[in-house]
Amino acid sequence: MGFAAPPRPSLFPPAVWTGVLAGTAILALLPILNLTFADGSALHISSFTIALLGKFMCFAIAALALDLVWGYTGILSLGHGLFFALGGYAHGMYLMRAIGRDGVYQSDLPDFMVFLDWKAYPWYWSFTEHFWYCMLLVVLVPGILAFVFGFFAFRSRIKGVYFSIITQALTFAAMLLFFRNNTGFGGNNGFTDFKRILGFTITAPQTKAVLYLVTLATLLGALLLARSITQSKLGRVLTGIRDSESRLMFVGYDPLWFKLFVWTLSAVLCGIAGALYVPQVGIINPSEMSPANSIEMVIWVATGGRGTLIGPIVGAGVVNGMKTWFTSVLPQYWLFVLGAIFVLVTLFLPQGIAGLVRKLWARRTAPRAVADPAAGGVS
Amino acid sequence: MSAAEPIVDNPDENPAGSAGYGHVVPANVDLSHGGILYLDDITVSFDGFRALNKLTLDIGVGELRCVIGPNGAGKTTMMDVITGKTRPDSGTAFFGQTMDLTRMSEPDIAHAGIGRKFQRPTVFENHTVFENLELAMKMDKGVRATLMAKLKGEQVDAIGATLALIRLEEQAWRPAGLLSHGQKQWLEIGMLLMQEPRLLLLDEPVAGMTDAETERTGELLNELRGKHSLMVVEHDMDFVAGIAEGGIVTVLHEGSVLAQGTMDEVQADERVIEVYLGR
């Protein structure tokens, strides 16, 4: 009977592939320019720019992770800052121990523990002197928390705004917990004054460049992973959950496990983003868990365009670029601007920047689209 | 095929009471006596009001049964009982000889092979027609299998065959949201067929359709006759007359069977004319 097999699309259309690879190449070139050309040279890229872009790429990974659950599966999380911060704290534990006796009190313990008059590390700091162990924590702590929380929330069929509020409450509760000195994570000062990572001086330009490049590679890897998931049949099940969960149940899928899968994966990605963030900015403290931070993540995704993966990456860059500029010129107005961005995007750009680009692109190529066989047919 | 065969259900795989999803092993329906569905003395009350009143009705294997009845006769409620959505106050409902539908959960019943089309069509509007059928196709619906799923040649053929049956080959690569109302209804029937149900329940399949679409739906149902057991609930008498051919038509009224027989017999029945046709 010969029904033609479905066209198997490559991961991205050619134009998008070109954009992704060109963007990656340019971003990869910057730290090399920073290292090879001295200050004053026309080709010099400032260390400030490198630090800023490294930070933005961490945010971009978080935005990508949030897009998987919000954009594709329709689960709005207002607590992803928690997973980001947990990944950051997990890595921070290693960085604190790597300080050794170079702290102010020249003790084996971190300064904040000396200050609290603690004599030994609490049990949950065991093994944290090992880099690999902390990397394991970076993945496991957000992953297990998300899995357990998600299991009970999704099983109880908590959805929509109720789910969002609970995630917001979760990150708020965690913030209060981490603010306490007795929790053993440095209270409101958190972790800072890192000296070295894997033996390398953490402030050295070469170390910074490597951290930057690792972040870039992680971002690209996360994008390709997320894209291959959303292009798979599982991706179509996820959008099915978003569009009509009950319909999906009627055709025989149990939404619980699919939600749990994408929710946990997203939390892990977010944790990795936080772990890359901490050595680059040199500090992690409980304010990363504040509800406002998680809401900002949502705005990055909305601005870039939900359900597009690349959009949220761009959105994280654009919004944080504006934030950097505003907080240096008119710091007191930034929150108003952020609110305005959200309102304007919701009203005028519901598909975000990615939707706008897509629309402009379609207009450019419109005359050619008429020849598209898939477009013919129905009255 | 033992008579006491329970529905295959591994409790370990089913926390949260979500039993029955994602299984590939079909439960066995015992069709040894030629009947696929047996409703006996079913009563359903809502706050004292009897939506179904001692309803008794059997359907044979491969039969296309039309059920008609005025508004509020209990047709949708009957489907709710069969699919496990509503529990009867009394009476029994059996699928084949052995499966007691009144004791099974909704997903278990769906898994056992009863497919239902609701009055309002719901398809995945952002997915293409092809993808809608692909999602519905009978296969392992667990997370891992879904992540790894690659369409095999015969699966593409099966989807192609269904597309041809529901006459949506031309629309295969369009988002389902762009289909007309009638086309969405066919797509939904196609999605049910992809799940290879043993019994198909269609609630008012031609509601809101144009005349041409109604006619086309009649042809479609006739093509399914014999291959599937079907129960079609409809208001539209002309449509029912068109698809009933020589088959049995059941008239429901106030929650029980008022008359049953061929379309001609039913149309000639005094009581039917009084409560339904003669209005």
Ligand SMILES: Nc1ncnc2c1ncn2[C@@H]1O[C@H](COP(=O)(O)OP(=O)(O)OP(=O)(O)O)[C@@H](O)[C@H]1O
């Ligand atoms: N959940 C419910 N609670 C209370 N009454 C109900 C409920 N569901 C149905 N009924 C009542 O039971 C009766 C039968 O309803 P049902 O929907 O089965 O009729 P129907 O034959 O499908 O009608 P229609 O042709 O309008 O679809 C109606 O009077 C209805 O109001």
Ligand SMILES: [Mg+2]
């Ligand atoms: Mg009804």
